[in-house]
Amino acid sequence: xxxxxDQYPRVIPAVDIVLMTVRxxxxxxxxHRRQQDAKTxxxxxxxxxxxxxxxxxxxxLMAARRVLKTKVKVDPSYLEQLYTFADGARDPSGWSIxxxxxxxxxxxxxxxxxxxxTLVDAEAIPRLAFDHNRIVDVAIERxxxxxxxxxxxxxxxxxxxxxxxxQAAYEQVMNTTLNKANFRKKLEELNFVEPIEGEMQMGKxxxxxxxxxxxxxxxxxNKTI
Amino acid sequence: xxxxxDQYPRVIPAVDIVLMTVRxxxxxxxxHRRQQDAKTxxxxxxxxxxxxxxxxxxxxLMAARRVLKTKVKVDPSYLEQLYTFADGARDPSGWSIxxxxxxxxxxxxxxxxxxxxTLVDAEAIPRLAFDHNRIVDVAIERxxxxxxxxxxxxxxxxxxxxxxxxQAAYEQVMNTTLNKANFRKKLEELNFVEPIEGEMQMGKxxxxxxxxxxxxxxxxxNKTI
DNA sequence: ATAATAGTGTCTTTTAGACACTATTCC
DNA sequence: GGAATAGTGTCTAAAAGACACTATTAT
Numbered sequence: 230x231x232x233x234x235d236q237y238p239r240v241i242p243a244v245d246i247v248l249m250t251v252r253x254x255x256x257x258x259x260x261h262r263r264q265q266d267a268k269t270x271x272x273x274x275x276x277x278x279x280x281x282x283x284x285x286x287x288x289x290l291m292a293a294r295r296v297l298k299t300k301v302k303v304d305p306s307y308l309e310q311l312y313t314f315a316d317g318a319r320d321p322s323g324w325s326i327x328x329x330x331x332x333x334x335x336x337x338x339x340x341x342x343x344x345x346x347t348l349v350d351a352e353a354i355p356r357l358a359f360d361h362n363r364i365v366d367v368a369i370e371r372x373x374x375x376x377x378x379x380x381x382x383x384x385x386x387x388x389x390x391x392x393x394x395x396q397a398a399y400e401q402v403m404n405t406t407l408n409k410a411n412f413r414k415k416l417e418e419l420n421f422v423e424p425i426e427g428e429m430q431m432g433k434x435x436x437x438x439x440x441x442x443x444x445x446x447x448x449x450x451n452k453t454i
Numbered sequence: 455x456x457x458x459x460d461q462y463p464r465v466i467p468a469v470d471i472v473l474m475t476v477r478x479x480x481x482x483x484x485x486h487r488r489q490q491d492a493k494t495x496x497x498x499x500x501x502x503x504x505x506x507x508x509x510x511x512x513x514x515l516m517a518a519r520r521v522l523k524t525k526v527k528v529d530p531s532y533l534e535q536l537y538t539f540a541d542g543a544r545d546p547s548g549w550s551i552x553x554x555x556x557x558x559x560x561x562x563x564x565x566x567x568x569x570x571x572t573l574v575d576a577e578a579i580p581r582l583a584f585d586h587n588r589i590v591d592v593a594i595e596r597x598x599x600x601x602x603x604x605x606x607x608x609x610x611x612x613x614x615x616x617x618x619x620x621q622a623a624y625e626q627v628m629n630t631t632l633n634k635a636n637f638r639k640k641l642e643e644l645n646f647v648e649p650i651e652g653e654m655q656m657g658k659x660x661x662x663x664x665x666x667x668x669x670x671x672x673x674x675x676n677k678t679i
Numbered sequence: 680a681t682a683a684t685a686g687t688g689t690c691t692t693t694t695a696g697a698c699a700c701t702a703t704t705c706c
Numbered sequence: 707g708g709a710a711t712a713g714t715g716t717c718t719a720a721a722a723g724a725c726a727c728t729a730t731t732a733t
Contacts, residue, residue: 237466237506237507237508239464240466240467240506240508241462242467281462281540283465283542284462284463286542287543288541288542288543289538289540289551312535313514313538315467315513315553316514317512317513318512324508326514326551326553328538328540
């Protein structure tokens with residue numbers, strides 16, 4: 230039987246993920262090198278991504294999760310739809326759709342990465358396959374906008390963190406420097422972190438109080454700092 | 455030849471559009487009634503939408519433009535991607551993707567609508583086909599967030615407008631009331647409208663100065679009012 | 680003691696908001 | 707004059723930001 234849908238050229242939808250973390254005090258994006266025998270952009274750097282499997286993926290978010298699990302062996306705590314790139318020019322093999330997601334993870338989760346996978350500095354993204362540079366630009370812009378001032382950057386940190394680490398994460402994501410006193414006053418107000426009784430981070434100098442996100446207060450979105 | 459893409463069930467991507475306007479001083483959404491012989495949701499209200507035609511549409515934005523032109527006979531001045539709804543449950547005929555857009559138009563553009571097309575109040579959306587109620591909710595939330603304070607609501611007005619009309623448009627979109635003096639001070643600051651020399655809107659009482667958006671200053675996004 | 684990082688108190692500037700007022704038209 | 711809408715000046719409260727300070731550790 231010929232139905233209406235057979236009239237149109239087939240389009241295979243995919244997901245691509247901009248995975249971000251903070252490593253060495255800098256905001257990083259995860260990229261991987263494509264196989265040398267890939268039909269398109271062989272050997273080039275690209276975002277992790279893959280086709281949607283309709284029989285396997287309940288929705289596009291699940292597809293993104295599956296791709297990350299398979300290709301990067303990571304299950305991110307924060308994963309959100311970014312934008313959909315759909316046109317006839319972005320993929321040389323034809324009209325294509327990429328539902329792009331962005332993810333935030335603590336860098337400790339990325340210890341055992343494949344050799345084909347690397348982190349690149351958000352301020353110096355190399356040339357990527359397809360329209361992936363554009364996708365990364367949109368992702369960074371989105372995160373910058375959302376970060377100020379929500380609890381988003383907490384997803385880049387381990388469960389326990391000092392206020393110094395937290396401020397550094399905000400500064401990385403927002404690409405600015407913040408005043409320490411004002412930052413802490415604002416945190417007080419927003420009220421989504423709490424000190425962990427008696428737990429201190431020992432270091433080279435004065436020990437710092439360890440904090441955690443208050444239960445249920447992750448990803449509370451708010452105004453500017 | 456069997457390529458990789460034949461392994462996966464076929465998914466037909468579509469676009470759906472949430473078209474908004476202000477009529478009778480209220481924010482409205484455009485919906486249409488589906489054909490009685492439609493395979494899914496016959497006779498029900500739905501958002502205007504349609505399949506992407508890969509050979510015809512350069513990208514998904516163009517697909518949305520084409521659908522609006524064909525089904526609603528409108529070429530909106532503001533049309534932006536909203537979100538992509540992609541899962542196996544939203545359409546009874548199978549796994550489907552809808553790249554949703556939202557559009558803002560002055561209500562004068564909608565004078566000669568089809569009989570199948572109507573405007574419904576944003577505060578009282580009826581039951582719609584598919585997951586279109588959810589799409590509308592997301593669209594209204596997005597516009598509310600973006601409106602305060604950008605020049606977005608200007609797209610709901612004719613080219614020439616009074617500050618009273620402009621304030622009313624903001625109040626509708628943001629679903630609040632605003633203080634007139636403060637509203638005007640803020641407009642001054644944001645600096646995206648200018649009076650049209652010598653043109654006044656005559657009415658029942660004191661005439662009002664007509665304004666227009668400064669060239670190139672449409673859709674400047676900013677803080678809160 | 681000094682270097683280094685943690686943590687705090689206070690003042691100033693900017694912005695948001697409330698409120699009261701004047702102005703010009705139609706009737 | 708009264709009703710109705712247009713348009714403005716000023717004061718107050720809240721938020722953002724600058725800056726200087728104290729505290730506790732390692733060496």
